[in-house]
Amino acid sequence: MDIPKIEDYMGNMVSKEVLKKAIGDGPEFEIVYEALLKNNESNSSNNNGEENSNTYVTTGVGQKLEQIPLRMRKEPIQTGELILDDTVKRSTTTNISSNESTIDGHEDSSVDVEKIYSTVDKYSQKYGVDRNLILAIIKQESNFNPNAVSSAGAKGLMQLMDFNSEAYGLTNPFDIDENIEAGVKHIKDYINMFDGNLEMALMAYNGGQGTMERRGVKSSSNLYKMPQETQNYVPKILENYRYYRSMS
Incomplete structure (x- = not known):
């Protein structure tokens, strides 16, 4: 048994968890963790044990580690809420389907952010749904990309399946106004079906009412019975919701 290799493996696993808690599990984590592994491998192969003070750790894509914008968690973290620094948020990008859009800062000029927000306000007032909840759903579902398409076929800002679009008279799922309404x-x-229970409503929105019925989901405490995607989805939406409420 190669003890040094086992120790290296365990050390890497611990480092991975610590790093994930520090910066979250977004694209920045993958870049930084890969750089950390490459740096460890480089150090392991250095037989003379001397440190070159002029050597930089790089990500493998032409960036120095210190140049990567990170989303750092600010302590203490209350009830699992992720607080993002404004200067860091603006540099965060996420790929959606074949399109790319910058979230939070909305730096992609192709995204009509003002229209999205004004449309959210309009239908928030019309249907009595908190605008911050709508924004939280849009952020999680499509990262504010009106042209987002999931692998399952959900479309647009609020990621509606075709049968849902048909049920609500939606003719163009990529139209901002139609999709949000x-x-x-x-x-x-x-929300009405579950008497205002937001967690149950979100379970149905993501996993489907039929899935809830088949799996015997009767209350919020039964979230564990839902598919893993829905188990991750509900707390993430609630986290986004708290964030937008704190910013309003």
């Missing part, structure tokens, strides 16, 4: 009506129907 249909999505708000959809989540509103679930």
Whole structure:
């Protein structure tokens, strides 16, 4: 048994968890962790044990580690809420389907952010749904990309399946106004169905009412019975919701 290799493996696993808690599990984590592994391998192969003070750790894509914008968690973290620094948020990018859009800072000029926000306000008031909840859903579902398409076929800002679009009279799922109105009506129907229980409504929005019935989900405490995607989805939406409420 190669003890040094086992120790290296365990050390890397501990480092991975510590790093993930520090910066979250977004694309920045993958870049930094890969750089850390490469640096460790480089150090292991250095037989003379001398440190070159002029050597930089790089990400393998032409960036120095210290140049990467990181989303750092600010302590203490209350109830699992992720607080993002404004200067860091603006540099965070996420790929959606074949399109790329900058979230939070909305630096992608192709995204009409003002229209998205004004449309959210309009249908928030029309259907009595908190605008911050709508924004939280849009952020998680599409990262504010009106042209987002999931592998399952969900489309647009609020990621509606074709059968839901048809049910709410949505003719163009990539139209900002149409998609948001249909999505708000959809989540509103679930909120009413579950007597204002937001967690149950979100379970239905993501996993489907039929899935909840088949799996015997009767209350919020039954979230563990839902598919893993939905188990991750509900707390993430609630986290986004708290964030937008704190910013309003």
